[in-house]
Amino acid sequence: MMAVSVRKVENQSDFRAFFEFPWVLYKDDPNWTPPLLSMRRDLLDKKKNPSWEYIEGQFFNAWREDKLVGTIAAYINHRHNEYWGEHIGWFGAFEVYDDPEAAQALLDTAAEWVRERGYDAIRGPQTFTTHEDTGLLVEGFIRPVLLMPYNMPYYQKLVENAGFSKSMDLYSFHMSRDSVTEISLDQRLGRLTRGAMRRNNITIRPIDRKNLKQEFMLFKELYNSAWDKNWGFVPMTPRELDGLVESLGQFFDPDLAFFTYVNDEPAGFVMAVPDFNQVLKAVYAQPGTPEVFSLVKALWYWKVRPVMDWVRIPLMGVKTEFRNKGVDIVLYYHILEAALSNPRVNHCDAGWILEANENMVSIALKFGSEIYKTHRLYERNLQPGL
Numbered sequence: 001m002m003a004v005s006v007r008k009v010e011n012q013s014d015f016r017a018f019f020e021f022p023w024v025l026y027k028d029d030p031n032w033t034p035p036l037l038s039m040r041r042d043l044l045d046k047k048k049n050p051s052w053e054y055i056e057g058q059f060f061n062a063w064r065e066d067k068l069v070g071t072i073a074a075y076i077n078h079r080h081n082e083y084w085g086e087h088i089g090w091f092g093a094f095e096v097y098d099d100p101e102a103a104q105a106l107l108d109t110a111a112e113w114v115r116e117r118g119y120d121a122i123r124g125p126q127t128f129t130t131h132e133d134t135g136l137l138v139e140g141f142i143r144p145v146l147l148m149p150y151n152m153p154y155y156q157k158l159v160e161n162a163g164f165s166k167s168m169d170l171y172s173f174h175m176s177r178d179s180v181t182e183i184s185l186d187q188r189l190g191r192l193t194r195g196a197m198r199r200n201n202i203t204i205r206p207i208d209r210k211n212l213k214q215e216f217m218l219f220k221e222l223y224n225s226a227w228d229k230n231w232g233f234v235p236m237t238p239r240e241l242d243g244l245v246e247s248l249g250q251f252f253d254p255d256l257a258f259f260t261y262v263n264d265e266p267a268g269f270v271m272a273v274p275d276f277n278q279v280l281k282a283v284y285a286q287p288g289t290p291e292v293f294s295l296v297k298a299l300w301y302w303k304v305r306p307v308m309d310w311v312r313i314p315l316m317g318v319k320t321e322f323r324n325k326g327v328d329i330v331l332y333y334h335i336l337e338a339a340l341s342n343p344r345v346n347h348c349d350a351g352w353i354l355e356a357n358e359n360m361v362s363i364a365l366k367f368g369s370e371i372y373k374t375h376r377l378y379e380r381n382l383q384p385g386l
Contacts (some may be wrong), residue, residue, distance in 0.1 A: 002065045006109045006130035009059035018059055018071050018093075019044065020287045026348070027153075031143045031282045032150055036298075037291055043132065044093070050126045050239035054079045059093065060109055061357045063178075064385025070103065074110035075128060076117060078293030083234045088379075089114030093129030095151075096158065102186050103158035107380075115382040123379045131244060134352070135170045135375025142373075145349045146277045146314045147250065148172070151374065156376075164378035168231060171361060173369035180340055180368055185333070189367045191382030193333040196326025200262060204334055207257040216245045218259065222269050232377075233355055234262045248315075251276045256311065258334050260318075260327050268318035270331040272339055275349070282307055306380055311339045312349040332363060341370055 009018050024284050026032035044059075056224065057075025061068055073093040081087060091110040096103045114122045133149040134314040136159060144150040196202060207215050224235040224246075236244065243382040247270070256272040280300045285294040301307045313335055318327045332350075352375060353360050365371075 003190075004059050004062050004064055004069065004099075006062045006105050009061055014061060015044075017058070017068050018061055018296065020067055020072065021061075021071050021095055023287060024068070029152070031141060033144055033277045034285050035280065036283075036285050036294060037287065049128070050237060050243050051077075051132070052239065053127055053239065054082060057128075058108065058113060059238065060253075062096070062106050064102070069099055070094075070106050072096075072106040072110050072288040073127065074113040074122075076114070076119065077136055077234070079234050080129075080232075084232075087119055089117070089119045090126055090128070090303060091122055091124035092133070094125045094155075094159075097157075098152070098154045098157060098158075104162050107159065107162040107164070111380055111382060114175065120383050121379055121381050124375060126377065129234065129240075130239065131236065135377050138169075138374050138376045140172070140373030144277060145172075145275045145283065145310060145351075146273060147312075147314060148351070148373075153330045159378055162380075164380045167377040167379040169355040170352035170375040170377070171355060171371045172349055172373035172375070173353065173364045174372040175336065175348045175350070175369045176348045177340055179370075180336070185336060185340070185368070189333045190331065190338070192326070193330050196329055199326075200325040200343070201265070202260055202262055202327060202328055202330050204258050205258045206338075207254050207259070210256045212254075215259075216249075218266060219247065219269055219271075220265055222259075222319065223233045223315075223317065225319050226268060231356055248273060256335065256338055258331060258338075260330055262322045262325060262327065266319075267322040268316075268327045268331055270313065270316040270335045272311045272335050273315040274308045274342045274347070275312050275331075276308070278303075278310060306344065310343055310349060311345055312351075313339075314351075316350075328360060329363060 009015050019042045023034060045265050055075050055077050057073055059073050060071065062070040071093055074089060074091055094106065100273060112124050125136055135149065136155055137151050138150065138156045141153050149370055179255040220241045223241065227233045253274055258270050259266060260268045279298050279301045281292050285295045314332055336348060340347050350364060350369060353364065
């Protein structure tokens with residue numbers, strides 16, 4: 001067998017191979033959900049993705065002679081290091097066949113790229129911030145929900161055999177309509193919610209459909225302060241926040257977004273979105289197919305013959321000064337109630353939630369959710385002698 005050669009992505013031909021590799025790798029995988037080509041392009045384009053304003057990095061392809069066998073990105077997130085006082089690099093966009101030599105070569109290349117720049121460790125996979133694809137799927141190998149990564153089960157062994165160890169787990173929770181019926185959402189969670197609202201003068205309101213521009217401005221104001229000091233979180237730049245709002249706005253349902261107040265001061269938010277991956281799965285966009293055709297199919301499966309019966313809760317946060325007052329319970333109850341009041345919705349995904357966020361993990365487990373997926377961040381020390 002020919003040896004593996006890892007080379008930088010240096011021209012358009014290299015980038016095209018890097019870009020299209022997932023469609024080759026996952027072509028027989030029934031769970032993989034291909035994004036629209038424009039979604040992947042916006043993620044990887046260093047001019048379009050606002051994260052690259054403070055990231056420096058390099059893409060690599062692994063080849064066996066003339067066959068592409070894997071890809072990886074190595075990068076430095078300068079804002080992360082400044083915010084957390086760390087001195088680390090990252091890897092992402094990691095895709096590979098069940099080929100230990102290729103996986104080792106890719107991960108070693110990324111580690112060496114980071115080490116050569118004087119950094120102490122490499123962490124990942126993350127493509128490229130906590131607001132994008134984060135973690136390696138290690139449990140729950142079923143269809144991914146919107147804006148969550150998916151990978152083959154064998155990736156875990158390849159990464160661990162390459163000298164990486166666990167850094168943090170990220171949990172995704174599932175609640176079905178049947179499980180809500182069994183535990184009686186209103187009697188248990190509703191009772192706690194009403195008690196917290198009375199004790200701490202908490203109010204909640206849905207998003208104002210008539211003033212969405214102002215509402216999204218409030219969301220942006222709350223977002224960074226509500227997530228402040230969550231492990232690994234780095235405040236979004238104005239351009240990143242605008243991009244997040246624009247991205248979620250494509251799937252936004254105003255019935256699935258709420259703001260909470262404590263003593264009339266904005267305290268938190270929650271937003272759920274229909275699981276558009278169910279549409280994308282049916283569309284199955286592919287390189288070489290004009291995106292206009294994919295968009296027409298998407299419209300059919302979205303509006304004409306709807307296939308979505310899942311929602312995902314990707315965004316929820318409470319400002320630091322209002323935590324431990326029950327605001328998170330109030331938000332959790334109202335978003336579940338709103339989602340499951342829609343007869344088309346049968347499943348709800350809440351994630352990801354850090355394993356270290358014991359309060360939210362406890363709330364989710366106590367009221368009928370189960371951990372059904374785990375994504376893991378890994379780390380490898382690059383300091384000599386350690």
